[in-house]
Amino acid sequence: MNNDNNIPDRDEGTKGYQKIDRYDPELITNLSASYLDVLTQIGENPQREGLLKTPERIAKAMLYLTHGYDLDAKEILNSAMFKEEYSQMVIVKDIEVYSMCEHHMLPFFGKAHVAYIPNGYVVGLSKIPRVVDVFARRLQVQERLTNQIRDCIQETLNPIGVGVVVECRHLCMSMRGVQKQNSVTTTSAFTGEFLKEKTRTEFLNLISAKLS
Numbered sequence: 085m086n087n088d089n090n091i092p093d094r095d096e097g098t099k100g101y102q103k104i105d106r107y108d109p110e111l112i113t114n115l116s117a118s119y120l121d122v123l124t125q126i127g128e129n130p131q132r133e134g135l136l137k138t139p140e141r142i143a144k145a146m147l148y149l150t151h152g153y154d155l156d157a158k159e160i161l162n163s164a165m166f167k168e169e170y171s172q173m174v175i176v177k178d179i180e181v182y183s184m185c186e187h188h189m190l191p192f193f194g195k196a197h198v199a200y201i202p203n204g205y206v207v208g209l210s211k212i213p214r215v216v217d218v219f220a221r222r223l224q225v226q227e228r229l230t231n232q233i234r235d236c237i238q239e240t241l242n243p244i245g246v247g248v249v250v251e252c253r254h255l256c257m258s259m260r261g262v263q264k265q266n267s268v269t270t271t272s273a274f275t276g277e278f279l280k281e282k283t284r285t286e287f288l289n290l291i292s293a294k295l296s
């Protein structure tokens with residue numbers, strides 16, 4: 085966090101990030117060696133049968149779970165923008181989110197609800213969950229994830245407004261630490277028309293409505 089409002093800087097999550105080749109066999113070998121060391125350090129026997137392939141499995145899993153660093157969310161949106169005279173709210177709700185907190189590298193997971201009001205252009209619907217994934221598949225804090233989704237859509241599509249709500253459970257709060265099993269964290273981020281109460285209320289009502 086490095087601005088005056090204590091809001092996580094959306095660029096903080098990629099500061100100093102160096103692009104890697106996630107399929108590089110040498111990288112996988114080195115990372116596996118590190119996880120073998122971790123297994124030893126926690127008192128396990130990495131030579132027992134069940135663990136023989138575990139260091140390599142974790143290495144590959146971690147590379148997958150952080151592959152969002154290498155994707156360009158704006159490029160994804162730009163690839164499927166269509167001119168369309170539709171001026172009502174577009175909402176994609178209940179988008180599954182799987183991410184990892186940057187403090188403990190433990191999963192947090194839940195749902196994102198994303199809305200925008202077009203300004204001459206709409207975007208291919210599948211691109212919105214793809215954008216969510218680009219930012220979720222990194223080491224994150226939920227607040228930054230929420231802001232990054234909002235900013236990417238606002239800056240690329242230039243809509244009349246964007247609304248994002250993310251609801252997640254954090255395993256670092258349930259499996260360990262404070263051990264609260266049922267707490268859910270909700271974050272939200274808005275631009276433009278969604279800063280007005282009427283529009284925001286419509287969005288929040290629509291995402292809580294159940295399909296009959």
Ligand SMILES: Nc1nc2c(ncn2[C@@H]2O[C@H](COP(=O)(O)OP(=O)(O)OP(=O)(O)O)[C@@H](O)[C@H]2O)c(=O)[nH]1
Pocket residue numbers: 185186187224225226227254256257260261262
């Ligand atoms: N704001 C925010 N905090 C998070 C998120 N994920 C994890 N945290 C918190 O990050 C904090 C790190 O605090 P520390 O006191 O340094 O870590 P800790 O000693 O492991 O804290 P405890 O979890 O309370 O045991 C904890 O309060 C976590 O709950 C997130 O997405 N957003």
Ligand SMILES: [Zn+2]
Pocket residue numbers: 185186187188189190254256257
């Ligand atoms: Zn955590």
